[in-house]
Amino acid sequence: MFEWIVSPEAWVALATLMALEVVLGIDNIIFISILVGRLPEKQRAKARKIGLSLAMGSRLLLLFSLAWIMGLIEPLFTAFGFEISGRDIILVIGGIFLLAKSTHEIHGSFEIQETSKEQVAAPGYFSILIQIALLDVVFSLDSVITAVGLVDHLSIMVIAIVASVGVMLVAAKPIGDFVDANPTIKMLALSFLILIGFTLIVEGFDVHIPKGYVYFAMAFSFVVEMLNIKIRNSRAKAIETIHLAKKITEDETA
Numbered sequence: 065m066f067e068w069i070v071s072p073e074a075w076v077a078l079a080t081l082m083a084l085e086v087v088l089g090i091d092n093i094i095f096i097s098i099l100v101g102r103l104p105e106k107q108r109a110k111a112r113k114i115g116l117s118l119a120m121g122s123r124l125l126l127l128f129s130l131a132w133i134m135g136l137i138e139p140l141f142t143a144f145g146f147e148i149s150g151r152d153i154i155l156v157i158g159g160i161f162l163l164a165k166s167t168h169e170i171h172g173s174f175e176i177q178e179t180s181k182e183q184v185a186a187p188g189y190f191s192i193l194i195q196i197a198l199l200d201v202v203f204s205l206d207s208v209i210t211a212v213g214l215v216d217h218l219s220i221m222v223i224a225i226v227a228s229v230g231v232m233l234v235a236a237k238p239i240g241d242f243v244d245a246n247p248t249i250k251m252l253a254l255s256f257l258i259l260i261g262f263t264l265i266v267e268g269f270d271v272h273i274p275k276g277y278v279y280f281a282m283a284f285s286f287v288v289e290m291l292n293i294k295i296r297n298s299r300a301k302a303i304e305t306i307h308l309a310k311k312i313t314e315d316e317t318a
Contacts, residue, residue: 068217068219068220074217077220078220078223078224081220081221081224082223082224082227082228085224085225085228086228086231086232089119089228089231089232092119092199092200092203092232093232093235093239094243094253094256094257095162095199095203095257096112096115096116096119096196096236096240097112097239097240097243097253098169098243098250098253098254098257099111099115099192099195099196100115100192100240101240101243101244101250102188103189103192107189108240109237111189111192111193112236112237113233114193115193115200116229116232116233116236118193118196118200119196119200119203119204119229120225120226120229122200122201123204123208123225123229124222124225124226126204127208127218127221127222127225136149136150136151136154136205137149137150138150140153146270147270151205151268152270153268154201154202154205154268155202155205155264155265155267155268156264156265156268156269157202158199158202158261158264159202159260159261159262159263159264159265160261160265161198161199161202161261162202162257162258162260162261163258163261163262163265165195165257166255166257166258166261167258169254170251170254202264208221208225246293248289248292248293249289249293252285255285256282256285259278259281259282260278263278
């Protein structure tokens with residue numbers, strides 16, 4: 065089972081797969097960070113850990129069901145000239161859910177919440193965990209199919225998936241805190257999720273969009289937004305300095 069340990073090619077495959085799994089998990093981190101951000105502060109860490117644990121569990125369960133996963137790729141029926149497989153159905157449903165959820169979150173950002181946190185904490189907690197679990201299945205399918213297509217050893221796949229989730233577990237809180245502290249980043253992240261949802265839907269209809277284009281667009285938008293945040297922070301500090309100097313001058317005059 066572990067005969068690949070003495071093979072340099074296998075270690076290269078492991079490192080490559082781990083990197084790909086982390087990249088494929090970024091959208092999952094963003095989704096979990098946005099959802100748990102709606103919970104009270106004391107519940108966020110627990111929900112984040114449970115969400116990522118669900119992500120790892122769903123990946124491993126799918127990984128140990130390789131025959132079933134490969135069967136999902138086989139066409140089940142034909143509709144409007146498209147051959148539809150089980151994988152396609154899951155991708156389309158997941159993409160529609162992601163579009164609907166992201167749009168709802170964007171709309172909710174413009175609404176004034178009149179309900180107190182105490183009133184929504186209990187039902188919201190389990191509702192959010194259910195939403196995380198549903199999307200984890202979609203994200204896991206993409207992740208596991210990537211693993212199956214890249215390496216031949218099941219043990220390498222398991223190690224890569226567990227290690228990548230460990231990395232995401234460490235990165236989830238800083239990412240979540242950063243998103244919470246910068247509302248514009250949250251809006252950008254929701255826009256990313258809409259893009260990912262659209263990508264899932266078109267891939268469900270066998271229209272392949274190179275992931276490199278999607279990641280480049282996301283990275284470019286993120287860099288631009290980081291520059292905007294830096295400019296806003298610099299202006300805020302300058303205004304604060306001017307106000308402080310003005311107040312000191314007024315105090316000295318008085």
